Amino acid sequence: MTLFLLRRCIPILLVLIPGVASAHEGMWLPTLLKSIEGDLRTAGLRITAEDIYSLNQGSIKDAIVLFGGGCTAEVIGEQGLIMTNHHCGFSQIQRHSSVERDLLKDGFWAAGRSDELGNEGLTATFVVRMEDVTDRIVPQLTPGLSEAQLREAVARLSEPIVREAVDGTHHAAVVRPFNYGNSYYIIVTETFRDVRLVGAPPSAIGKFGGDTDNWMWPRHTGDFSLFRIYAGPDNKPADPSPANIPWTPRYVLPIALDGPQEGGFAMIFGFPGSTQRYLTSYAVRHIQEVQDPMRIAMRRASLEVIDQAMRSSDRTRIQYAAKQASISNAYKKWIGELRGIKELGTLAGKVAYEERYIARARAAGKEDLAAVLPQLEAAYGQVAPYAIARDLFVEMVFYGPEVLRFADRFRVLVEDLDKLQASGGAQAEADKQLAAMAAFYKDFDVEVDKRVFKALLPIYREHLGPELQPGVLDEIDKRFRGNMDAWVDDLYARSALVSPEKMEKLLKPFNARSAKALQADPLIRVSRSFFRNFLEEVRPAHATLSDSIEAGMRTYVSGMMELFPEVTYWPDANSTLRLSYGSVEGSEPRDAVVYGTFTTLDGVMDKYIPGDPEFDLPQRLIDLHAAKDYGAYGVDGTMPVCFTSSLHTTGGNSGSPVLNGHGELIGINFDRSWESTMSDIQFDPAKCRNISMDVRYILFIIDKYAGAAHLLEEMRVVKGTHPPRTIPLPIHR
Numbered sequence: 001m002t003l004f005l006l007r008r009c010i011p012i013l014l015v016l017i018p019g020v021a022s023a024h025e026g027m028w029l030p031t032l033l034k035s036i037e038g039d040l041r042t043a044g045l046r047i048t049a050e051d052i053y054s055l056n057q058g059s060i061k062d063a064i065v066l067f068g069g070g071c072t073a074e075v076i077g078e079q080g081l082i083m084t085n086h087h088c089g090f091s092q093i094q095r096h097s098s099v100e101r102d103l104l105k106d107g108f109w110a111a112g113r114s115d116e117l118g119n120e121g122l123t124a125t126f127v128v129r130m131e132d133v134t135d136r137i138v139p140q141l142t143p144g145l146s147e148a149q150l151r152e153a154v155a156r157l158s159e160p161i162v163r164e165a166v167d168g169t170h171h172a173a174v175v176r177p178f179n180y181g182n183s184y185y186i187i188v189t190e191t192f193r194d195v196r197l198v199g200a201p202p203s204a205i206g207k208f209g210g211d212t213d214n215w216m217w218p219r220h221t222g223d224f225s226l227f228r229i230y231a232g233p234d235n236k237p238a239d240p241s242p243a244n245i246p247w248t249p250r251y252v253l254p255i256a257l258d259g260p261q262e263g264g265f266a267m268i269f270g271f272p273g274s275t276q277r278y279l280t281s282y283a284v285r286h287i288q289e290v291q292d293p294m295r296i297a298m299r300r301a302s303l304e305v306i307d308q309a310m311r312s313s314d315r316t317r318i319q320y321a322a323k324q325a326s327i328s329n330a331y332k333k334w335i336g337e338l339r340g341i342k343e344l345g346t347l348a349g350k351v352a353y354e355e356r357y358i359a360r361a362r363a364a365g366k367e368d369l370a371a372v373l374p375q376l377e378a379a380y381g382q383v384a385p386y387a388i389a390r391d392l393f394v395e396m397v398f399y400g401p402e403v404l405r406f407a408d409r410f411r412v413l414v415e416d417l418d419k420l421q422a423s424g425g426a427q428a429e430a431d432k433q434l435a436a437m438a439a440f441y442k443d444f445d446v447e448v449d450k451r452v453f454k455a456l457l458p459i460y461r462e463h464l465g466p467e468l469q470p471g472v473l474d475e476i477d478k479r480f481r482g483n484m485d486a487w488v489d490d491l492y493a494r495s496a497l498v499s500p501e502k503m504e505k506l507l508k509p510f511n512a513r514s515a516k517a518l519q520a521d522p523l524i525r526v527s528r529s530f531f532r533n534f535l536e537e538v539r540p541a542h543a544t545l546s547d548s549i550e551a552g553m554r555t556y557v558s559g560m561m562e563l564f565p566e567v568t569y570w571p572d573a574n575s576t577l578r579l580s581y582g583s584v585e586g587s588e589p590r591d592a593v594v595y596g597t598f599t600t601l602d603g604v605m606d607k608y609i610p611g612d613p614e615f616d617l618p619q620r621l622i623d624l625h626a627a628k629d630y631g632a633y634g635v636d637g638t639m640p641v642c643f644t645s646s647l648h649t650t651g652g653n654s655g656s657p658v659l660n661g662h663g664e665l666i667g668i669n670f671d672r673s674w675e676s677t678m679s680d681i682q683f684d685p686a687k688c689r690n691i692s693m694d695v696r697y698i699l700f701i702i703d704k705y706a707g708a709a710h711l712l713e714e715m716r717v718v719k720g721t722h723p724p725r726t727i728p729l730p731i732h733r
C-alpha cells in the first residue's frame with residue numbers, strides 16, 4: 001500500500017456550511033478513487049468510482065486523452081472526435097496557416113472527412129491502466145544507494161514489470177516514481193499517431209482577449225478546437241495514412257446541455273504537468289527571491305521586441321504567434337505566482353511547518369527525519385548558482401534568440417565531421433539539415449531574432465556568476481570594449497545561419513570548405529560555447545546536487561506522512577492521469593473584489609475593440625449577439641461563455657473535461673485566474689479557481705457561428721434530470 005493512501009480526517013463539515021468554499025486541494029490518482037469515494041459522494045458525485053475508472057468496462061478514463069506532449073483532450077464523438085483547447089491545437093492550426101490561407105485568423109471547419117488536416121508528429125494517448133507496483137520495487141532497493149544507482153536499480157526492476165504488461169500488445173508502459181520515489185506506478189498506454197484537425201474558431205474567438213486576458217478572470221475566450229483520431233482498419237493505432245479510418249472509441253462523454261450550475265459539483269480529469277506541493281522553505285525562498293524575478297525579467301525583455309514586431313506586419317504576426325504565446329504564458333504565470341505566494345505567506349508558513357516537523361521528529365526520536373532539513377538547506381545553498389545558470393541557459397537558448405538552438409542542429413557536422421567523412425555520411429547529414437531548414441526559416445525573422453539576442457544578453461550576464469559564463473562572451477570585452485550590441489551585430493553580419501540562401505551555398509555540395517566554414521561560423525561558435533558551458537560546467541554539478549535534494553525530499557515527504565498522519569496527502573502532479581474535484585463557484589480574491597461564476601456573450605461584446613489585435617470580433621458573432629440568436633444554447637436571453645470552479649489544476653490540464661456529478665461534460669478547462677497560479681506551490685481553497693469554457697458556448701460556436709452542425713450529429717448531447725434525455729442535435733429552428 002502506498003503512503004498517500006493514508007488519510008484520516010475528512011472535512012465533510014466544510015461542504016455543508018453555506019458560503020464556505022468546497023474546494024478540495026489535490027490531484028488524485030484515478031486508481032485510488034475508491035478510497036475517497038465517500039468524500040466524492042458527499043461533495044456531489046452521483047456515479048461510482050468504477051464508472052470513472054474501470055478495467056472491466058468502458059469508463060470515463062477511456063475518454064481522456066493526453067494530447068501531444070502537454071495538453072489534455074476528451075472524446076466527444078462516436079467517430080474518434082476529440083476536443084481540446086484552441087491554444088493546445090495552436091501550433092497545428094498555425095502550421096496549416098499562411099498569409100493566403102490564414103486558419104488562425106479565419107478559423108477552420110472541415111466540411112467532411114477528406115478536408116480534415118493531418119498533423120505530423122501529433123499523438124493522442126490513452127491510459128489503458130495504471131497499477132501500484134511499489135511493492136515490487138521499493139523493498140528490493142538496498143539502502144545506501146546513490147541516486148544514480150537507484151535509478152539504475154529501478155530501471156532494472158521495472159523492465160520485467162513493463163514486459164509483462166505490454167508483451168503481445170501494441171501498448172507501451174512506463175514505471176514512474178511518485179512522491180519523490182516513495183512509491184511507483186506502472187502506466188500502460190495506447191498511442192494513436194494519426195490525429196487530424198477538424199475544427200477551430202478564428203483566433204478572435206479562440207484567443208479572444210489574448211495575453212491581456214490570459215490568466216485573468218473575468219474571461220471571454222472560446223478556447224477550443226476539434227480533432228479526430230484515425231486508426232487502422234483494425235481500430236488500432238497506425239501511422240498516418242489516407243487509408244486510415246475514424247477510430248471507434250471505448251467511451252464517449254455525454255455533453256450536458258444544461259451546462260454548469262452555480263454551486264454544483266464539478267470534477268476534472270486530465271494530465272496535470274507538475275506541482276511542487278511539498279517544497280521546503282529554502283526552495284520557496286529561491287523561487288521568490290531569485291528564480292521568478294530573473295525569469296520574468298528575461299521574458300519581459302524578449303516580449304517587448306516580439307510584440308512590437310508582431311504589430312508591425314501580418315507576416316511576423318503569423319511567424320511569431322506560437323512562439324510569442326509560449327513565452328508570454330509562463331511569463332505572466334510567474335508574475336501571478338510570485339504575488340500569490342507572497343500574499344499567502346507561503347515562505348513563513350513553510351518555515352513554521354519545518355519547526356513543527358523537527359519538533360515532532362525529535363519527540364518521536366527520529367533524528368534522521370529531523371536531520372534531513374538542514375541537509376536540504378545546505379544542498380539548496382550549493383545548487384543555487386547552478387540552478388540560476390541552468391534557468392538562464394533555458395531562457396537564452398530555448399526561449400531566446402532562435403539561432404542558438406538552430407545552430408545546434410549542425411553539431412554533428414561540426415564536431416563529428418571526421419567520423420562522418422570516414423563513413424561517407426557527411427553529405428547525407430548536410431542534405432538532411434537542408435531539408436529540415438525550410439520549416440525553421442518559415443517562421444524566422446533575422447532582425448527580430450537579433451533584437452531578442454541584444455535584449456536578453458545584458459540580463460543574462462547580470463545574473464550569471466562570472467565563473468559560469470560561456471567562454472565566448474570574453475570576446476565582448478576583448479574585441480568590442482564591452483559593447484554587447486556591437487558584438488551581436490557582428491555575429492549576425494558574418495554568420496551564414498541568418499539566411500537559407502547562404503546555408504544552401506555552404507552545404508551543397510558538402511566539402512572540406514563547407515566543413516571549415518561551418519566550424520568557423522560565428523553563430524555556430526557562440527552556440528557551441530553556450531551548449532558546452534551548460535553541458536560541461538553547469539549540468540553535471542546541477543545534476544549531482546539535484547540528486548541529493550531528491551534523496552532529501554524523499555525522506556522529508558515520507559517523514560511528513562509519518563509525523564503528520566492526520567493530513568491528507570496527494571502526490572505532486574507528474575503528467576499522469578489525475579482527478580480533482582470541487583464545485584462551480586466564484587471567489588473573493590482580494591479586498592472588495594468579488595468574482596462572479598459565469599461570463600456571457602454580453603461581456604464579450606463589452607470588451608470588443610474593432611481592429612484591436614486582441615479584442616476584435618468576427619462580424620458574424622456580433623450579428624448573432626445583436627439578434628440574440630442563441631438557439632438551444634442560450635439561457636434567458638444570454639449566452640453563457642466561461643465559468644470558474646474550485647478545481648485544483650495546473651499546466652497540462654488545458655483541454656481537460658470538467659464534468660458534473662453525473663459524469664457529463666459541462667466545460668473544458670483552459671486556465672486559472674491570476675490569483676490562483678500559486679496553487680502549484682500552495683493551494684488556497686478560498687482563492688484558487690480554474691477557468692473553463694461553458695459547453696453551451698462550444699455548441700453554439702459550432703452550430704450557430706460556424707454552421708458546422710454536422711459535427712453535432714456525432715455527439716451525445718443530453719438534457720435535464722436523470723436519467724437524461726438525449727437531444728438530437730442540431731436543433732434546427
Ligand code: ARG
Pocket residue numbers: 087207210211214215325326328329651654670671672
Ligand atoms: N494560460 C493558459 C495556459 O497556461 C492559456 C495559454 C494560451 N493563451 C495565451 N493567450 N497565451 O495554457
Ligand code: GLU
Pocket residue numbers: 071649650651652653654655670671672
Ligand atoms: N493553460 C494551461 C495549460 O496549458 C492550464 C492553465 C493552468 O496552468 O492552470 O495547461
